[in-house]
Amino acid sequence: MAKVKIITPVHIGDGEKIEAPCFHRINGQVNRYRFTDLFEQLPVSKLTDSEFLNRLQKNSSSRSDLYSVFNQIDYTKIQPLYSVFYEWDGIASNRDVASQAKSCEKPYIPGSTLKGAIENAFNYALLLQFYKKKKDQIEVFLNSNPRITEGYMLKMLFGDPCDKADSFMKEFYSCLSCADIYFDQIEVNDAKRWNIYKKNSNKIPLEAPECIMAGQESTINNLVQFDTVKIKQLKEDDNFPQEYRRILSFLKIPNIAKACNWYIKDILKIEQSEDLHRFYWDFEPINHSIQEIKTLIASCQPNQFYLRVGMHTNYFAKTVSVFFKEKMPEIYQDKFNDLFAPAKKRGRKSSDAENMPVTRTILFNEREGNMLAGFIKVEL
Template structure:
């Protein structure tokens, strides 16, 4: 069995939003109802009111929609409960208007009414750690091939899924197709099996994207249901390698590249070590001076970062404990790869930034020659990355998504 501890709130979204009128708040607890329950709680006279029907026809603003359907007494059975530590006045503001417009709540994924971290989310975090560690271990080979890769990317509109194989082995897209490496990588990742992890408690948080430049405005990202920190859960082995699939993969792919990748990936010890390497660099990236100033300005966030940092460094000394970062509002994989390359390949990072690292579409950039500048709305190589989303319930501020796992 593996044990999971939520270190900071985690949001893994369904992609859906919840109308705020579906929450009925009583103290620090909110009950979530369906919109159908909200409507059925209104009297027939209210529902058939000609003025209300006219308003529904004419009003295009969700703020008006919420005002019409807001009710203090919702009939029916609540779907679930959430902790609501933002004060009640703020909730009333949410129901009507916030930041110039109506505000919905981003829904946390659940199974049978219980919040979960899907196995696919955990698996994706492990895969990111593997790729990052693979690149870092092979930086000498990356240095040999990065110029050719950047030249290839000038003719491409997207980053290939196997970009790290192109950087390490010096392959182009034609060679990737000939060796069927995209299919191989799918099979390789398919050997890793990770279960969903169920938790009990949800809490709502405001999400704001902060910039380390104090002159930049804070961006309101809304409100989200999150798996609240301090919870524990247990499930089957966190990292499980299906040896039957490994054997089939070895029988089908016999090349030296494939063999090296199978040996590297299909090992719990290797994957845990990769997570240690990745997370150590992630927290270091988020502990640079500009971020520290930001954390001090937003309350006790620096305390939370320091605590996570200590846990990452303690886990690094073990074989059976690791810290992961998962879910939305983390934005980490390409940000951290960008940081890695910025530290090791400064000149290439600067001149080939748009081909290798920019998160925006290459269609929006002018990169026909080295050193050309993008438009003012695009990130620049000397200032990327500069932002971080933070979660707050009004009393405490957290970085999102940190999870401790004891295998």
């Protein structure tokens, strides 16, 4: 039986925005309601009021002005969808909320999210394992201004003599599958994006995210599965180079755990650089939490590992760019805009490579204090 524990709140957005009045406190409990149900409770006189209807038009009134009409309704007559931990009443806060992915109103981490994080850690582990032996080849590859395709890691480390790196990696990743995993409790947190180097003058308030509440554990059979038949077929497929086929040995639980923990330890090392450690002094207990996770990783069993998933992380937590920044700083600087910047900024002048990413999103609630989002522990 596999187990996933939420270490810090996880937000997997579904792209929806929840209007502030949909969260309302009754007898100390904040419930979430449908926006359409709120409208049905408005008096007919309000729904036919020409002044009110005009205010519904885009940009014709402030959000607080519009939402204030819901102070008139009786929430006890409406069936809530679910309850959340939320320190503010929706109307009082006047802040819309970013919706967490849910099914039947239960929050979950999609299997695709978990699989993507494992794949990224695998690429990082490959670089760690082969860097010293393949350094010259890596430099040649990066200096060729390559397209970053599915098989880029194989091309960089082993070359692509048969033009089959992309197809092999597609087959390789199809041997691994991860299930969705569900939780019970949702919390809504404050979220602000801060510039590390301009903390006193530059913070960006964000929509308050619904999150899978920290501290929860969920168990599931077959969270991570391997297609053993396909793995055997690939190992015996002479159409692919032997060097490619050797990486199939990664598809074992102890190897996945080791790769993920290598990756997270190095990501946490970035978060404890001198600049960031000083930055987090004003956002305790973040420094303590980072140190605690590092200590827990050191005591992991061969079937246990940590990951960082979801939104409000940063691009170092979703790519292998930090490896090149640490091991090959000159190439990282030179090729940053073409290869290492976030995808939407590639090919044009971007932020300074040395300081990228210059922002961190910090979640907050009074119960737990300041938090970095997305850390989970997995036990297979």
